[in-house]
Amino acid sequence: MDRRPIGVMDSGLGGLSVLRVLRRELPDESLLFVGDQGHFPYGTKTQAEVRRLALAIGRFLVRHDAKLMVVACNTATGAALPALQAALPIPVIGVIRPGANAALATNPRTIGVIGTDSTIKNGAYERTLHELQPAVQVVSQPAQPLVSIVEHGQTGTSAAQQAVDKVLQCFVTQPVETLILGCTHFPFLSREIQRRLGPSVRLIDPAYETVQTVKQVLTDKHLLAAGGQQRTALYTTGRIADLQAGADKWLAGDYEQCSSVKLDGE
Template structure:
């Protein structure tokens, strides 16, 4: 599993809950954070390098736990690697459509929003759904800097989601894996009637389905979790302690 930073831990957390027998190798590319403002060609190169690193860890599946990286690089990396590669956008779109909402909002990074991947996937599944997409790049930094649960976090969420005051939606896709860590602030802003959609849940469900269908589910209960960071390893340690409840074996720095 990989992400541009700490956000992918939201997917790792669900994976560990739903598939506790599976071992996990997680790469947070904090040395190149953020992805959301980078050219797609740069993102594709970075994701490809991480894919090769994971392949050398003898993994059986790669999950791109980053919406920006999924939009930019899923097709390329799927062709390059001899293992299945799953992204988070299509599962997120499926989960949103399943809610039955007539109007769906999407909040994401600049790059994911400009790519329009969520809008395309939602309309492929349900052409008549009204989609409102909004780039909310500053929310990523709130999570990376450990400011969730603070007054600043709520103020930033309120500012970034203010456009939904005039464009109400029934469901809102958290279209960046950092955003589930701000779900309380986002729900408070949007109101209890808006269904928040976390693509992590559907992504792990799809991973389980594939592993089951191909008889690849781990049988042993002695699983491990290895975390790697291309940046300051202490940031990933802090994230692992907070969002994985410290349930990982080690956290190391790597250069790619």
């Protein structure tokens, strides 16, 4: 039994979508979340800059005794996962391969991917999907404006629906059977996205499959905190009030600590 926390990082509030699945699926585990809102957004940064920020957060999590790191950010997974796995002394899990596996589970012929500018430009989902299933057709679409909709608490508004309708216009002329929500912010817009694409399109939130991978790694390495009391500590490099607002909305205010943090080199 290992009661050290699971560390989770994101460029902002989107990683809370992974955190809430972790809390549901692994109720005995304590969680340590870092939202890098002070450097938001990652999707318009260079790969090298995203790697630098992700490594700084990884080192922070290790110093705070995390037993495993979840990169709950598609952009950071695409840019920094191998570097994090090489540099840190703990297991590091990203969200791209679990999301790709989930999308292919029902053998669709066409899969759409929406993500930040960086994630789409990097092509990590398309590469992974074709590695797993060479014949699948992939339609990728950058959806950077939707990230700000979530960060600014505009989900459920007419402005959110208008933004979704505009960004997803390409899927009207290039219809898909399955759509990967390739940014952890996007599950908070799933209602608007489903409304735009229609009920026949299957939406894939990589969070659930990522958490199943976490559960398997913890089991294999005998790191589960069976019988523990879950605690959730939240950190931000930006404004505490912004993180608190997101956590109150999406975690129902169920956390013990919400603090600010400065990363290495700042």
